[in-house]
Amino acid sequence: MKQIKKIAVALVLFVAASSFVNAQTKIAHIDVQKLLSEMPEMKAAEAELKKLQETYRADIEGSMTELRNKYTQYSNESSAKSKEENEKRALELQGFEKNIGEAQQKAQMDLQQKQAELMGPITEKAKKAIEDVAAAQGIDYVMDATQGSGLIVAKGKDILPAVKKQLGF
Numbered sequence: 221m222k223q224i225k226k227i228a229v230a231l232v233l234f235v236a237a238s239s240f241v242n243a244q245t246k247i248a249h250i251d252v253q254k255l256l257s258e259m260p261e262m263k264a265a266e267a268e269l270k271k272l273q274e275t276y277r278a279d280i281e282g283s284m285t286e287l288r289n290k291y292t293q294y295s296n297e298s299s300a301k302s303k304e305e306n307e308k309r310a311l312e313l314q315g316f317e318k319n320i321g322e323a324q325q326k327a328q329m330d331l332q333q334k335q336a337e338l339m340g341p342i343t344e345k346a347k348k349a350i351e352d353v354a355a356a357q358g359i360d361y362v363m364d365a366t367q368g369s370g371l372i373v374a375k376g377k378d379i380l381p382a383v384k385k386q387l388g389f
Contacts, residue, residue: 246358248377249365255346255380260389265338272334276327283320287313349386353379 256262294309301309354362362379 245360246377247361247363248354248357248359248379249363250350250378250380250383251365251367252346252350253366255350255383256343258384258389259342259346259387261342261345262339265335265342268338269331269335273331276331280320280324280327283316283323287316287320290316345387346383349383350379353382353386357382 291313294306294313298306298309350362353359357377357379359377359379365378
Protein backbone atom coordinates (compact mmCIF):
# COMPACT_ATOMS: atom_id res chain seq x y z
CA MET A 221 0.00 0.00 0.00
CA LYS A 222 2.79 2.40 0.92
CA GLN A 223 4.56 1.49 -2.27
CA ILE A 224 1.48 2.32 -4.37
CA LYS A 225 1.23 5.73 -2.67
CA LYS A 226 4.91 6.39 -3.41
CA ILE A 227 4.44 5.42 -7.04
CA ALA A 228 1.31 7.59 -7.32
CA VAL A 229 3.10 10.60 -5.78
CA ALA A 230 6.12 10.04 -8.04
CA LEU A 231 3.84 9.80 -11.08
CA VAL A 232 2.02 13.03 -10.16
CA LEU A 233 5.33 14.84 -9.63
CA PHE A 234 6.67 13.49 -12.94
CA VAL A 235 3.60 14.66 -14.87
CA ALA A 236 3.70 18.08 -13.18
CA ALA A 237 7.41 18.49 -13.90
CA SER A 238 7.07 17.50 -17.55
CA SER A 239 4.20 19.91 -18.13
CA PHE A 240 6.26 22.68 -16.49
CA VAL A 241 9.24 21.92 -18.74
CA ASN A 242 7.05 21.88 -21.83
CA ALA A 243 5.53 25.28 -21.06
CA GLN A 244 7.03 27.70 -23.57
CA THR A 245 7.86 31.21 -22.50
CA LYS A 246 6.85 33.63 -25.23
CA ILE A 247 9.27 36.49 -25.73
CA ALA A 248 8.85 39.45 -28.04
CA HIS A 249 10.76 42.64 -28.68
CA ILE A 250 9.96 46.23 -29.55
CA ASP A 251 12.05 49.28 -30.37
CA VAL A 252 10.56 51.55 -27.71
CA GLN A 253 12.51 54.60 -28.91
CA LYS A 254 11.14 54.16 -32.43
CA LEU A 255 7.61 53.74 -31.08
CA LEU A 256 7.89 56.90 -29.00
CA SER A 257 9.38 58.92 -31.85
CA GLU A 258 6.50 57.93 -34.14
CA MET A 259 3.73 58.77 -31.69
CA PRO A 260 1.85 61.94 -32.73
CA GLU A 261 1.80 63.11 -29.10
CA MET A 262 5.59 62.93 -28.99
CA LYS A 263 5.94 65.05 -32.09
CA ALA A 264 3.63 67.67 -30.57
CA ALA A 265 5.55 67.60 -27.27
CA GLU A 266 8.88 67.98 -29.07
CA ALA A 267 7.51 70.95 -31.02
CA GLU A 268 6.31 72.58 -27.79
CA LEU A 269 9.68 72.01 -26.13
CA LYS A 270 11.53 73.41 -29.14
CA LYS A 271 9.33 76.53 -29.09
CA LEU A 272 9.99 77.03 -25.37
CA GLN A 273 13.70 76.46 -25.87
CA GLU A 274 13.74 79.03 -28.67
CA THR A 275 11.99 81.56 -26.41
CA TYR A 276 14.60 81.09 -23.69
CA ARG A 277 17.43 81.22 -26.22
CA ALA A 278 16.14 84.50 -27.68
CA ASP A 279 15.78 86.06 -24.21
CA ILE A 280 19.28 85.04 -23.18
CA GLU A 281 20.81 86.17 -26.47
CA GLY A 282 19.08 89.53 -26.03
CA SER A 283 20.58 89.86 -22.57
CA MET A 284 24.01 88.88 -23.89
CA THR A 285 23.76 91.53 -26.62
CA GLU A 286 22.77 94.11 -24.02
CA LEU A 287 25.74 93.08 -21.86
CA ARG A 288 28.17 93.38 -24.82
CA ASN A 289 26.76 96.80 -25.71
CA LYS A 290 27.13 98.04 -22.13
CA TYR A 291 30.65 96.62 -21.95
CA THR A 292 31.60 98.41 -25.19
CA GLN A 293 29.98 101.64 -24.02
CA TYR A 294 31.64 101.50 -20.61
CA SER A 295 35.01 100.66 -22.16
CA ASN A 296 34.77 103.63 -24.53
CA GLU A 297 33.74 105.97 -21.70
CA SER A 298 36.17 104.63 -19.08
CA SER A 299 38.89 107.21 -19.74
CA ALA A 300 36.41 110.04 -19.14
CA LYS A 301 35.05 108.53 -15.89
CA SER A 302 36.48 108.49 -12.41
CA LYS A 303 38.05 105.38 -10.91
CA GLU A 304 35.07 104.97 -8.56
CA GLU A 305 32.61 105.26 -11.45
CA ASN A 306 34.55 102.66 -13.48
CA GLU A 307 34.59 100.28 -10.49
CA LYS A 308 30.86 100.78 -10.04
CA ARG A 309 30.29 100.00 -13.73
CA ALA A 310 32.52 96.90 -13.53
CA LEU A 311 30.43 95.62 -10.62
CA GLU A 312 27.28 96.36 -12.59
CA LEU A 313 28.59 94.33 -15.54
CA GLN A 314 29.57 91.45 -13.23
CA GLY A 315 26.09 91.44 -11.71
CA PHE A 316 24.51 91.51 -15.15
CA GLU A 317 26.71 88.60 -16.25
CA LYS A 318 25.78 86.65 -13.12
CA ASN A 319 22.08 87.25 -13.83
CA ILE A 320 22.52 85.87 -17.34
CA GLY A 321 24.18 82.73 -15.96
CA GLU A 322 21.34 82.26 -13.49
CA ALA A 323 18.80 82.76 -16.28
CA GLN A 324 20.55 80.07 -18.34
CA GLN A 325 20.43 77.63 -15.42
CA LYS A 326 16.77 78.41 -14.75
CA ALA A 327 15.93 77.96 -18.43
CA GLN A 328 17.65 74.58 -18.47
CA MET A 329 15.81 73.47 -15.32
CA ASP A 330 12.48 74.71 -16.69
CA LEU A 331 13.05 72.83 -19.95
CA GLN A 332 13.89 69.61 -18.10
CA GLN A 333 10.79 69.98 -15.93
CA LYS A 334 8.58 70.68 -18.95
CA GLN A 335 10.09 67.70 -20.78
CA ALA A 336 9.28 65.40 -17.85
CA GLU A 337 5.77 66.87 -17.64
CA LEU A 338 5.11 66.32 -21.35
CA MET A 339 6.89 62.99 -21.84
CA GLY A 340 5.62 61.20 -18.72
CA PRO A 341 2.06 60.63 -19.94
CA ILE A 342 3.31 59.68 -23.41
CA THR A 343 5.69 57.01 -22.12
CA GLU A 344 2.98 55.70 -19.80
CA LYS A 345 0.56 55.45 -22.74
CA ALA A 346 3.18 53.55 -24.77
CA LYS A 347 3.94 51.24 -21.84
CA LYS A 348 0.24 50.45 -21.36
CA ALA A 349 -0.18 49.72 -25.06
CA ILE A 350 2.83 47.38 -24.98
CA GLU A 351 1.40 45.61 -21.93
CA ASP A 352 -2.04 45.32 -23.58
CA VAL A 353 -0.61 43.86 -26.80
CA ALA A 354 1.62 41.45 -24.86
CA ALA A 355 -1.33 40.26 -22.79
CA ALA A 356 -3.57 39.90 -25.85
CA GLN A 357 -0.94 37.85 -27.67
CA GLY A 358 0.03 35.74 -24.66
CA ILE A 359 3.55 37.14 -24.51
CA ASP A 360 5.35 36.68 -21.21
CA TYR A 361 8.32 39.02 -21.72
CA VAL A 362 8.87 42.04 -23.96
CA MET A 363 12.47 43.12 -24.50
CA ASP A 364 13.43 46.66 -25.50
CA ALA A 365 15.22 46.43 -28.86
CA THR A 366 16.27 50.08 -28.90
CA GLN A 367 19.82 50.35 -30.17
CA GLY A 368 22.22 50.32 -27.24
CA SER A 369 19.73 48.78 -24.82
CA GLY A 370 21.66 45.55 -24.51
CA LEU A 371 19.48 43.32 -26.70
CA ILE A 372 21.86 41.67 -29.13
CA VAL A 373 19.75 39.00 -30.84
CA ALA A 374 16.12 39.74 -31.63
CA LYS A 375 14.67 36.49 -32.94
CA GLY A 376 11.42 36.84 -31.04
CA LYS A 377 8.31 38.48 -32.40
CA ASP A 378 8.48 42.23 -33.10
CA ILE A 379 5.30 43.73 -31.65
CA LEU A 380 5.93 47.31 -32.84
CA PRO A 381 3.26 47.11 -35.59
CA ALA A 382 0.68 45.69 -33.18
CA VAL A 383 1.41 48.37 -30.57
CA LYS A 384 1.18 51.12 -33.18
CA LYS A 385 -2.18 49.69 -34.24
CA GLN A 386 -3.28 49.60 -30.56
CA LEU A 387 -2.36 53.29 -30.28
CA GLY A 388 -4.25 54.11 -33.46
CA PHE A 389 -1.48 55.03 -35.88
